[in-house]
Amino acid sequence: MKPPLLKIGTWTLGVAVAIAGLCAVVWALNVRGEAPIPAEAPPFAPTAQQVEHGAYLARAGNCVACHTARGGVAYAGGRGIETPFGTVFSSNLTPDDATGLGRWSAAHFWRAMHHGRSMDGRLLYPAFPYTDYTLVTREDSDALFAYLRSLPPVVQARPPHVLRFPYDTQAALAVWRALYFEPARFEADAAQPAEWNRGAYLVRGLGHCSACHTSRNAWGAGELSLELGGGLIPVQNWYAPSLLSADEAGVAEWATQEVVDLLKTGRSARGSVMGPMAEVVLRSTQHLSDADLRAMAVFLQSLPQRPARPREASTAYVAASPTSRGGKLYEQHCAQCHGAAGEGAPGLYPPLAGNRAVTMDSAANLVRIVHGGGYLPATAGNPRPFGMPPFAHVLDEADTAAVVSYVRGAWGNDAPPVTPLEVLRLRPGALR
Known part of the structure; x- marks a missing residue:
């Protein structure tokens, strides 16, 4: 009887080794590129110019939209963000020591933006779009932190997330991140002018346009091969149209000023915004400089476009009779x-x-x-x-x-x- 027992023991040991190896890979992928946070952070003494720039960046990222509960204090968090996996509540970004960013350092904030990790080391849920914010520069991260630290502190603890098992575990989130997230930096394209690169930085980074305008798989990860190719916003059931299609929201054939007008006023000669995009214009893009809006327009107009489909009469389409x-x-x-x-x-x-x-x-x-x-x-x-x-x-x-x-x-x-x-x-x- 000893040989069968030996085989079972060897198989069990092999499974244990495989699991341990897999856990090690997941751990390594979750900490790649992270630098240790100094135990004693140097004093953070932002300049008035840095705070002002941070306020502008907060508008560019539309931070107030998610980090403000209905009827609550701006940036104090507590807004529930519904997802297919449950509800995630936004955190308090005011400098309260107990419930906000009061004990955070600029390095902690940068790690949250760039790596999706909280001050205590906890992995953050990607409802906070660090998958896009990872492209934000350290300089802009520090300016944004400077602005948030200048706000009046508000005592408001974040409600606990309401997520189904296993999505409520750090282990499941670590596996998700190992599969779908890699820290990155924005790399300017030397073949493009500075204006195009500025637009790419805003659209793909702090503007996190792909959070809505990119379809997601069953696990909530953006389909990178279809970036900005359109997608249904989960739970809200608004469709963020494709920016790569002349049949949807592609603007390659628009005049640049028409794109600027749309982002600045909510309407232009070629279209208008409603639904979630109306909130983006209201709280964010209307407050951006004309130079930045033009840069975004130039980048959006450069995106490769799928040709418009031929418009032909078809019996498959409704017989649109006025008497119907x-x-x-x-x-x-x-x-x-x-x-x-x-x-x-x-x-x-x-x-x-x-x-x-x-x-x-x-x-x-x-x-x-x-x-x-x-x-x-x-x-x-x-x-x-x-x-x-x-x-x-x-x-x-x-x-x-x-x-x-x-x-x-x-x-x-x-x-x-x-x-x-x-x-x-x-x-x-x-x-x-």
Whole structure:
């Protein structure tokens, strides 16, 4: 009987060695590039210019949006960020010693930005987009820290995250990071002008545009091969359109000033923003300098574009008759603003005929706007924007599907229809 026991023991030992080796690899991947934090940090004495620059960077990163609870003090954290794995609560960025950044050093803050690790060594969840912030320079990290340290301290502990097992464990997060995160630095492209590089730095780093505009896999990691290629924002069910497609949000054919106008005011001659992007313009991009907005525009216009798909009539698309259910609902609820032929009203209501926000393959945003309304941000360049009221209290899933399908197929539009089940699945909070 001894030989079988010996075999079992050898197999068990082999498994144990393999597990230990795997754990060592995961550990090594999670600490790569990290430098030890000095036990005694030198005094942090920022200049007024550094604080001012940090305030600008905080707006560029739209930090206040996530780190402010509804009705709460700015930057004091506590906002719940819903994910497919549960709810993550944002941390307190004010300099309170007990609940905020008061005991942090600039090196601790840099490690959080660059490596996704808290002061106590705990791994941070990527709802805090350190996967993008890792490109931020140490100089900008220190300026941002200087600004946050200048804020009045607020005593507000972060609520505990509410995540399902095993996503609530550091071990699972360590494995995720080993698979999907590698610290990086922004490397300027010597073949591109300084303006392009500045735009790339803002878009890919502090602006963390890929956090929304890139699709994610089942584990919540961005598909790097499809960076800025569009994606459905989990739980919110808004679709962040592709910046690489002329059919969605590509701006290669726009005038540069039109892109600047969109980011600064929320609207331009070629389009307008709603949904999560409206909040980005409201809290972030409208406050950026014209030089930085132009740099971002130049970079976005340089992105490789997939050609627009041919627009051909197809029997697969809805027969958009004005006498159909969707046509009648459109006449009753929509035509007074958007026009009988979907022509809109210049400067007031967007046209629906030929509008790529209407004809994108994803109907998510159109469903969300019909259901919950659509509102442009109030900006200095457009202080009293027109908006669209919600129709959820008037239209059920079947009605919404009918009117959305009509709009997507009328006046030469050629997008496929939407079913009531799709409408139900695209409502906020529904997981696909």
